[in-house]
Amino acid sequence: MITSFLMRSFDRSILIAVAILVGLAMLVPALNLLTAPDHPLHVPTYLVSLFGKYLTYALLALALDLVWGFCGILSLGHAAFFALGGYAMGMYLMRQIGARGSYGNPLLPDFMVFLNWKELPWFWHGFDMFWFAALMVVLVPGLLAFVFGWFAFRSRVNGVYLSIITQAMTYALLLAFFRNDMGFGGNNGLTDFKDILGFNIQANGTRAALFAASALMLALCLILTSAIVRSKYGKVLVAVRDAESRTRFLGYRVEHIKLFAFTLSAMMAGIAGALYVPQVGIINPGEFEPGNSIEVVIWTAVGGRGTLIGPIVGAILVNGGKSIFTAAFPEFWLFALGGLFVLVTLFLPKGVVGTAGAYFARRRAELRGQAAETPNNLAVEPMAAE
């Protein structure tokens, strides 16, 4: 059952994207580790981490696309799930520091010693084990999304109202995580990580491995989402997007349909956040910033919502642009981003990938039409008469 479910996910574009991601997961670490620094094909470590970061953004955009592009739920709080996954990973990395912190406390992270805390808060227990932290990476965002969605979808909160309360949710979390007595490092967040699974987090090899893990995880989630949107459930998702009450009168429990997609999407966002944190070396409340969630929407829109490749392309394009642009004209980036969103909405409503896809589909249809001109006309005629 599971295999036939997953096999369904492979059409040509997904197959190509997965092949590229798996290829990158092998090629980039190889070019980084096996070539000399002066070799023309050498990929410097900072680029490996930079692109690794883009891949986690791409995963976040893919997660958002599942609910926005396919089910019409415009979540403006997806960065919150990403940050929660990031914090779970950050807590594990903090516990790995052990006695190597500035205060040399074997149990308490530096910021707790600084705040004069005597013992580890209950919610920090277990995070010294990787498997536990990995579980929390998906469970915490998943649970929050489940509870939030349960109430929102049952009360039939829709459209712009839902967007606003998701935005309020991420803002509330921002304020909460800023507080020192929440126990998550307050303003400074969690940083100064030393190692992950016993490997030095600064080492080239670890960085390359994290890049590969991000690429492979993105490929895996792409296969999963593709299988989901191609199943009958995926068709119901689109049905809810297009005509919610019709779906309801057909007997579907729209709130359950939405809740499943929303929870799964939050879990994927959490995984993205967990892969992001070790690559950038810090997680702080700034990740809950409402603007971050809105940026994710822009990446998805630019790439093409409702396509699976679109958000990945969009996240990489926009963030690549951001890296170049903020280095050249730092003051103008926000204007460029805003302008981009306006231009895409006006001229490329389906995004880069959606527009290209429509173009190729038209070309193919034209070619087929020319090849089969005569029989096609014959088939059409009786219908027109009817």
Place this chain on the structure above:
Amino acid sequence: MNQTIGQTKPTSLLYLDGVSVSFDGFKALNALSFVVEPGELRAIIGPNGAGKTTMMDIITGKTRPDEGQVFFKGEIDLTKRDEAEIASLGIGRKFQKPTVFESHTVWDNLELALNRKRGVFSTLFYRLTAEDRARIEEILATIRMSPRRDDLAANLSHGQKQWLEIGMLLAQEPELLLVDEPVAGMTDAETAETAILLKEIAKSRSVVVVEHDMGFIRELGVKVTCLAEGAVLAEGSIDFVSSDPKVIENYLGR
């Protein structure tokens, strides 16, 4: 009246008694009582604001009545259930404006409507069986849309969307079908076709049709209920109802 209608409750398919609902002080339904027998095809007429659509909203769980009883098959209280539950009990509804899933193909629209398990996991792992395929083919033939199965619903004409929606209701296999203005905006030829289609459908289930088009009602040739100001004004054959002075004054005469 309550006495006589009360006796029909156990054998009726749909039973409404003394149903009232008001919106911001406006009485949309005023002690409406109405019974549909199993296998019956019933037409409902009435001026705008008579409460025809509100009645459908109440039967399908979209609106809760302020008072009154609504029973399906004599014992299932519909006022306590929501849209999805009522739909799975076997009541299908066609909207006034044709509502189909525009970005799905005709085939997928029918597949989604097909009376199968509706849960998240049953749809996630659903596979189209030969039986389901045959059923969809059959419905495609009934609604005369077989050649257009792979077209997006968005590309259908208005009349074809209406038929597709009727097809989706058939796929749902309801025992009671509520059809709101099926021929609005249709050509005369399409209207005639739709009358044939509805009569065919009514052979195996009960159908309630709300319509303004008197020619169409005449073509159906069934029992007619005329609503006005949220209550039943007259009930009987088309000739009987259309000669009723109250009906002429309230509806036909204008």
